Amino acid sequence: MVELSGGHLTCDLPRYLKDHVRGFWGQRDLLNDTAAKFACGDFKIMRELRTWFLHVHAGQDVQVWGMDLPVKNVYRMFLLGAFRLPISWENHHELLNAIPILWNLGRGLDNPVKILEELKKSNRRHSVSRSQILKLKSYIGNAKTCSPKRPKGKKARSINPLEYNEPSSP
16 A cells, blocks of 8 residues: 655645554555455464555655554554655665665565465365365255155165275375
8 A cells, every 4th residue: 555645845744644544444454354355264374464555755755564463353563664765866875775675565565475375275275174064064954854754666765875995004
């Protein structure tokens, strides 16, 4: 997420605070939507997921914020770093402050893609096993009510139990 607070070289503190809070809620909503979409995923994997928020204010100041969910129902917002965007060549030394922060942000942006894939696989794996149990229960039904008491004619049938042969151990 990117939020621009005010115009170039404006120091509008109420606007900055409002946008900062809005960025917090936006990050929280992203984490909540992800948790809702992959509801059967592992919480251990969800704890590694981070969202990112770039907040530009006063025209040149950039703050890089991150948010994660380290413990159930606890959202942690942390400042990765802050720097000023150089506009003229005389301020090019400020770019040196930005390079490590942007490098860490780049590494941080690469991780959520991998983590979301793991969360998706975990969700699929767990939702399949949960739905399989439900499907199996609904598929087999209640044998007492479904089976006729005294089958005759076309309704007569023989039900043989499934045999499961265990593979021999090496």
